[in-house]
Amino acid sequence: MIRRDYLIVGAGVGGASVCEGIRQYDKKGSVMMVGNEGVLAYSRPMALKQCLGRGSPKLEEAAYLPEAWFENERIDVRLATQVTQLDIERRIAVLSTGQAVEFRKACLAMGSRARRLPVAGASLGNIFYLRTARDVLALREVAEQEVAIVVVGGGCIAAESAALLSEFPKARVTLLHRGKHLWGRRLDEQTAAWLTDYFTARGVKMLMGETLNGFEGGMVLKNVQTKSGLRVPAGGVVTALGVDLNLGLVAGTPLGYPHGTPVNDFLETDEKGIFAVGDVAAYPDRHFGVPRRLDYFDGIVAQGQLAGANLTAKKRQRFEWLPHRKLSFFDLKFDFLGDFSKPPNRVEIEGDRAGKEFVVRYYQLDILMGILFCNQPAEVVQSAREELVNRPRELKKQAAWTLAQTR
Template sequence: MIRRDYLIVGAGIGGVSVCEGIREHDKKGTILLAGHETAPPYHRPQLFKSLLGKRAGSAEQVLVHDDAWFARNHIELRTDTLVTQINLERHIAVLANGQAIEFRKACMAMGSRARRPQVAGGNLGNVFYLRTLRDVQALREVADLEHEVAIIGGGCIALEAAALLSQLPKTKVSIIHRGAQLWARYLGPELGAWLAEYYTAHGVKLMFNQSLSGFEGRTVLKNIATKSGDRFSAGLAIVALGAEPNLGLVAGTPLAYPHGTPVNEYLETDEKGLFAVGDIASYPDRIFGGVRRVEHWPAAVAQGQVAGANMSGKKRIKFDYLPHFSSTVFDLHFDCVGDFSKPATRFEIEGDRAKKKFLVRHYILSQLMGVTFCNQPPEKIEAARTQLREWPRGKKAVAEEQG
C-alpha cells in the first residue's frame, strides 16, 4: 500500500484548486490527485468556445496547468484513475486498478454528470450528453456530418451550444424547450422574450412549451418526439437538461444526499479529515442563509482554495461566497451575481437592449436577490457584488436589533 498526506478524488477544477490551496500553506506534504478522465484538469466552460466554434482550437488550449506546473509543485496527478472505494475509518481509498492508498486527509471533488432523462431512445447513436472534453470532441466530429441539430433544454449549456453550432456552415439548429422564453430565470419574461427573438434572428428555430417524450430511430437518431405528440426530425440531438452530482463513491451514506455532500463552513464533512468541494458540496451560505450547492466554475475554484488551506492545518478559513457565473452567446456576454434559486417577484431593467447593454435586478418583495448583466463593465458588476454582499447582512442585523 502506498501512503500520501493528501488524497484528492476528482481532477477537475475543484480538485486542482484544492492542490493549490494545500501548496500555498504546505510545501512538503505529499499530494495525490486522482481523476477518472484521461485529460489533466481543463477549463470546462471553455470547451464549447474552443472546440465547437467556427475556429475550433485544440484540447491543449483548455488545460488549467501544464505538466511542468504539476512537477514544480510536486503534485502527483494520476489521470484515467477511478477511485472506487473509500474507507473513512482506516483512511484508505481503493483505485479501479486494485491499488490501495492510505491518506491522512482527503477531499472529494467528483463534480457532476449530465442528467439523462428516463425516456426511450436515450442511447441511440447521435444523442449527446455534454460534460467532458471527449464528449465535446466527439460532438464536433459528428456535427461536421449531421447538419440538423436539435438541442433539448433552455439553460446555459443549451444556449451556448445553440449559438456556436448555428454559426457552422450548413447547420440548422432547433431548441426544444418546455418554457415560453429563453433564460427567463435570469432575464425575466420581457428580456427572456427578447433573447428568444435574438436567437430567431440568428437562424435558430425555437420550439417552446415542448417536453421531451423520447428519441426515435433503429440504432441512430431520426426523430425527436414530444409529450404533446409532435415529432421533429433530427440528425443529432444534444440533451442539456442539467447535471447531477457524482456521488457513486459514497452512495447510500450520509455523504450522499440528493442535494450533494453536506459540509460545514470550513468545507469539512462530518467525517473528520474528509472535505468536499465543487459541484458536489452542499455548504452553509453565509450571505443568503440556508444551505446551497452551486454548479459554477468560480465556486469550485474558491471552495478548492479554502478547503486546501484548511486541510493543510495551517489555516482555518470560513467559506464566505457570493454566487456568480458568466456565459457568452453570440455577442452577448452575461454575468449573473447573487441568488437566482427562487423565482423573483419583480424584475427591474436598466439600460438599452437595442444596444445590447443592460442589467436586470431581481427582487423578492423589496429584497434585491441578484443582478444579471449584459455587456456591462467590471465596475458595475463589482458595485452590485458589494451591494448584494452587504444588504442581506444589514437586513439580518436590523431584524436582530428589532428582536
C-alpha cells in the same frame, strides 16, 4: 500500502485547485490526486467554446494548470484511474488499479455528469450528453456534416451549445424547451422573452413549451419526439437537461445526499479532515441563507484553493462567496450576480434590452436578490457587488436563521 497525507478524489478544476491550496501552505506533505478522465483538469466552458468554435480547437489553451506544475509541486497524479471504494472511518481508498491508499485527510471533488432521461431511444447514435472535451469533439464532427441539430434544454449549456452550433455553415439548429422562454426560471418574463427572440433572430428555431418524449430511429437517431406528438427530424441531438452528481462513492453515507455533500463554512464535512468542493459540495451560503452548490468555474477555483489551505490546518478560512456566474455567446456577455433560484416579484431594468446593454435587478419582497448584467464592463459588475454584500444586518440575521433550520 501506499500512504499519503492528502487524497483528492477527482482531478477536475475542483481537485486541481485543492492541490494549489495545499501547496500554498504545505510544501512537503504527500498529495495524491486521482481522476478517472485521461487528462489533467481543464476549463469545460473554454473547451466547449474551443471545440465548437471556428478554426481547429486548441485544447491546450483550456488547461487549468500545466503538467509541469504538478511535477514541480510533487503531486502524485493518477489519471484514468477511479477511486472505487472509500472507507472514511479507516481512511483507506481502493483504486481501479487494485491498489489501496491510506490517507490522513481527503477532499471529495468528483463533479457531476450530464443527466440522461429514461426516455425511449436515449442511447441511439448521435445523441450527445456534453461533459468532456471528447464529447464536444464528437459533437463537432457530426455538426460539420448533419443539417438538422436539435438541442434539448433551456439552461446555460443548452443556450451556449445552440448558439455555437448555429454558427456551423450547414447546421439548422432547433432548441426544444418545455418552458415558455429560455432561462425562464432564472429571469423575469420580458428578459427571458427577449433572449428567446434573440435566438430566433440568429436563425435558431425555438420550440418552446414542448416536452421531450423520446428519440426515434434505428441504431441512429432520426427524430426527436415531443409529448404533444411533434416529430422533429434530427441528425444530431444535444441533451442539456441538468446534471447528476457523482456521489456513488459515498452513497448511503451522510456525505452522499442527493443534493450534494453537506459541508460547513470551512468546506469540511461532518467527518473531520474530509472536505468537499465543486459540483458535489453543498455549502452554507451566508449571503442568502441557503445551502448552495456552485456549478461554475470561477467559484469552484476559489472553493478548491480555500479547501486546500484549510486541509493543511495551517490556515482556517471561511468560504464567503457571492454567487457570480459568467456566460457568453453570440455577441452577448452575461454576469449573474447573487441568487436567481426563485422567481422575482419585482424587477428594475436600467438600459435597453434592444440595445443589448442593460442591467436588471431582481427583488423578492423588496429585498434585492440578484443582478443580471448584459454586456457591462467588469468595473460596473464589480462595483454592484457591494449592493448585495452589504445588505442590511437584519437580512443577514434572517439568512443565518434560515440556514440553521436547514441543517
